[in-house]
Amino acid sequence: MMQNRVRGFGLVEIMIAIVLGLFLVMGLYTMLSSSQQSYALGRANSSLSNSGQRVNQLIWNQLHQAGFVNYQRRLLNQPLPAANGWLKNQSVSGDNDLNTAGVMADTDRLRIRFRGSSVGDNDPAQSAVTTADGRMVNCNGTAIGNTQLLTVTLFVNTSNELICEDSMGNSVVMDRNIESLQFRFRRSGNDEPFVTADNVGAANWASIVAVEFSVLASMPSGQRVEATARDYQLLDKSIDAAADRNLRQVLNGSITLRNLGVD
Incomplete structure (x- = not known):
């Protein structure tokens, strides 16, 4: 009676199988690594975009308040005063x-x-009520009443933080990873161009009717992206960014000042 012989894999076949398995594992690892890198890079880009939109809105919100004088003071013809280096209505x-x-x-x-705003500013029936109504706020977001004349300063510090400081003593970090902040101003009149602050004459600040701004925001990518130096244009200024792996975005905005002076 003949017996069936079961033939196993030879050494060469086993080695070929191992090599093919290694190639398969390496391919899967490369795909997984690439997928993780793309996901992380996408998250970094999303974070940068969200940060940029937030910075744009924060600056816009502050400029939206510029020059505000409440209704009661307008009726009494009480403009922003000339004091502490400021012109009247500046x-x-x-x-x-x-x-x-x-x-x-x-x-x-x-x-x-x-100036601040109170409950009685727009309601003759409550004209004596000076409680802040929440329309005008300081850097902390705290409402200020109509007896308050507030000055707010926006700048970037040496730690790449966008800072909001006010005359009530508040200093708030509005956002981080800001590499440059630029402003330009436009006077009233036909065909007036936007110019930098050093091109606005000392006597002309009260006639500024619009402001434009540009911000260079950055975000660490956390990935092995190519470290390449690049120039970014912010209004009139060219910024040479470092040759690192940070992601960067230029954000531009402008606003026409809505609160015209009273005389």
């Missing part, structure tokens, strides 16, 4: 390409001022 002031302690070199600084 609502904004700027510094260009600073080289000042505590401020990031070659960045701009913006100051705005406005």
Whole structure:
């Protein structure tokens, strides 16, 4: 009676199988690593975009308050006063390409001022009520009443933080990873261009009717992206970014000042 012989794998066949298995594992690892890298890079880009939108909105919110004088003071013809270096009805002031302690070199600084708002400002029946109504706020987001004249300063410090300081003593970090902040201003009149702060004459600040701004935000990618130096254009200024692996985004915005002075 003949017996069936079961033939096993030879050494060469086993080695071929091992090599093929290694190639398969390496391929799967490469795909997984690439997928993880793409996901992390996507998250970093999303975080950078969200940060940029937040910074844009924070600056816009502050500029939206510039020059505010409540209704009752307008009726009494009480403008923003000429005091402490400010002109009458002047609502904004700027510094260009600073080289000042505590401020990031070659960045701009913006100051705005406005009065608070109270419950009685727009309600004759409650004209004596001076409780803040929440329309005008300081850097902390705290409502200020109509007896308060507030000055707010926006700048980037040497730690790449966007700072909001006010005349009530508050200093708030609005956002981080900011590499440059630039402003330009436009006077009232036909065909007036936007110019930097050092091109606004001292007597012309009260006639500023619009402000535009540009921010360079960055975010560590955490990935093996190519470290390449690159130039970024912020309004009139060209910024040479470091050759690192950070992601960067330029954010631009502008606002027409809605709160015109009273005389």
